[in-house]
Amino acid sequence: MGKVAVAAAVIGTAAVVGVAAVVVRQRMKSSGRWARAVAIVKEFEEKCGTPEGKLVQIADAMTVEMHAGLASEGGSKLKMLISYVDNLPTGEEEGVFYALDLGGTNFRVLRVQLGGKEGGIVHQEFAEASIPPALMSGTSDALFDYIAEKLANFVAEEEQIFHQPPGKQRELGFTFSFPVMQTSINSGTLMRWTKGFSIDDTVGQDVVVELTKALKRKGVEMRVAALVNDTIGTLAGGRYTHNDVSIAVILGTGTNAAYVERAQAIPKWHGPLPKSGEMVINMEWGNFRSSHLPITEYDHALDVESLNPGEQIFEKLTSGMYLGEIVRRVLLRMAEEAFFFGDEVPPKLKIPFILRTPEMSAMHQDTSSDLRVVDEKLKNILEISNTSLKKRRVVVELCNIAATRGARLAAAGIFGVLKKTGRDIPKEGGEKTVIAMDGGLYEHYTEYRKCLENTVGELIGDESSSGITFEHSNDGSGIGAALLAASHSLYLDDTSSS
Numbered sequence: 001m002g003k004v005a006v007a008a009a010v011i012g013t014a015a016v017v018g019v020a021a022v023v024v025r026q027r028m029k030s031s032g033r034w035a036r037a038v039a040i041v042k043e044f045e046e047k048c049g050t051p052e053g054k055l056v057q058i059a060d061a062m063t064v065e066m067h068a069g070l071a072s073e074g075g076s077k078l079k080m081l082i083s084y085v086d087n088l089p090t091g092e093e094e095g096v097f098y099a100l101d102l103g104g105t106n107f108r109v110l111r112v113q114l115g116g117k118e119g120g121i122v123h124q125e126f127a128e129a130s131i132p133p134a135l136m137s138g139t140s141d142a143l144f145d146y147i148a149e150k151l152a153n154f155v156a157e158e159e160q161i162f163h164q165p166p167g168k169q170r171e172l173g174f175t176f177s178f179p180v181m182q183t184s185i186n187s188g189t190l191m192r193w194t195k196g197f198s199i200d201d202t203v204g205q206d207v208v209v210e211l212t213k214a215l216k217r218k219g220v221e222m223r224v225a226a227l228v229n230d231t232i233g234t235l236a237g238g239r240y241t242h243n244d245v246s247i248a249v250i251l252g253t254g255t256n257a258a259y260v261e262r263a264q265a266i267p268k269w270h271g272p273l274p275k276s277g278e279m280v281i282n283m284e285w286g287n288f289r290s291s292h293l294p295i296t297e298y299d300h301a302l303d304v305e306s307l308n309p310g311e312q313i314f315e316k317l318t319s320g321m322y323l324g325e326i327v328r329r330v331l332l333r334m335a336e337e338a339f340f341f342g343d344e345v346p347p348k349l350k351i352p353f354i355l356r357t358p359e360m361s362a363m364h365q366d367t368s369s370d371l372r373v374v375d376e377k378l379k380n381i382l383e384i385s386n387t388s389l390k391k392r393r394v395v396v397e398l399c400n401i402a403a404t405r406g407a408r409l410a411a412a413g414i415f416g417v418l419k420k421t422g423r424d425i426p427k428e429g430g431e432k433t434v435i436a437m438d439g440g441l442y443e444h445y446t447e448y449r450k451c452l453e454n455t456v457g458e459l460i461g462d463e464s465s466s467g468i469t470f471e472h473s474n475d476g477s478g479i480g481a482a483l484l485a486a487s488h489s490l491y492l493d494d495t496s497s498s
Contacts, residue, residue, distance in 0.1 A: 037338035062416025086274035144214035212317035233480025238436025252439030286315030364399035367389030436473035
């Protein structure tokens with residue numbers, strides 16, 4: 001019996017040692033995986049670094065590209081498009097003006113009643129319609145007839161209330177968010193369709209002429225007073241309420257900026273100098289690139305796999321379309337190389353663009369002690385369950401790294417525009433610069449917005465930062481377009497238009 005007992009004890013001890021060895025191995029494996037995950041996050045953070053010195057280099061590069069783009073067509077990655085807007089709203093406009101906002105598969109028609117200096121925007125209303133898929137690849141006449149018919153119905157609804165005085169046409173601002181070569185304030189040739197449209201006989205045509213012909217066919221007495229894009233509309237909306245607005249920035253799905261330039265500082269402008277001496281420039285800054293931009297392997301892979309490789313690099317680092325996707329790509333690598341979510345890579349994590357920026361923003365801004373929102377988003381979107389608090393904290397940190405880089409780069413872009421226009425230094429007489437901002441990313445992603453505004457202050461310095469303010473200018477593509485119709489009205493000298 002003694003020998004059996006000894007043997008059993010030996011076997012028992014061996015089993016305990018064996019289990020202990022397995023536990024140790026698992027812990028070592030687990031700590032090795034965790035170390036790898038931490039290393040991936042640390043490397044991502046370092047590559048995304050935006051120290052102040054780098055941001056100044058980026059701002060200077062933006063300024064150089066602005067000069068080059070103003071000097072000649074095609075001279076820069078920045079198109080620096082002449083908008084032909086040389087009269088921004090003053091706040092004194094009166095009357096009823098319309099806007100048509102065609103930005104994609106939906107369009108809106110708006111009516112805005114302006115009450116002059118004291119009245120401001122007295123009344124506004126809009127109607128929305130979607131474009132039937134068949135019309136997106138039909139004929140030019142079919143598309144514009146459909147739009148004109150909806151506009152005719154909208155006008156007819158309140159014909160009695162908002163009738164025009166005899167001899168006056170209604171006037172409309174047309175926001176057309178497709179690539180156009182503009183030739184005057186109310187003419188522009190369609191270069192190509194995007195966003196799923198493919199109507200061949202519109203390409204190369206003046207879209208204002210196409211719309212005007214359709215309005216006539218539908219019996220609508222209306223003049224297109226201004227052809228604009230949403231960024232310039234944002235600038236107009238901002239200027240209407242704040243006379244010190246000189247820059248507009250959109251940070252939403254995409255990003256762009258527009259600003260007021262001295263006409264004499266535009267070498268490629270060959271027309272007569274506008275009376276105001278100023279011209280609004282549409283920068284198309286999403287296409288900015290510089291060797292100073294902190295680009296990671298994730299950004300490079302995203303760009304290569306995108307529909308427009310090598311284009312819109314600044315937009316791919318800063319805007320709402322891409323921030324969530326960058327975070328997804330880092331998480332996927334952690335799942336593959338560090339088994340961050342277990343032995344299997346979650347299948348949903350492999351789907352491009354499944355993690356949208358609104359979800360990323362909700363995780364980043366989760367203030368609950370157990371990061372409950374992060375847990376819910378991982379479960380609902382990526383089907384990843386049972387994450388530890390430690391891992392959820394890592395996810396928040398990734399969101400923070402991507403958003404901080406994006407916001408600080410956008411701030412460097414703004415600083416570049418301020419430098420180009422001489423607004424980076426205090427003005428005599430305490431003149432202020434107001435930056436009109438719009439877009440869902442700016443409006444809804446609080447951490448991004450705060451970081452952007454703080455970084456502009458950091459770059460400008462304490463002495464000048466008090467002279468720079470940000471103002472949310474909503475609905476540039478709608479109200480902004482109607483305001484530009486008002487500021488480019490044929491009847492400006494006649495204040496009886498109300």
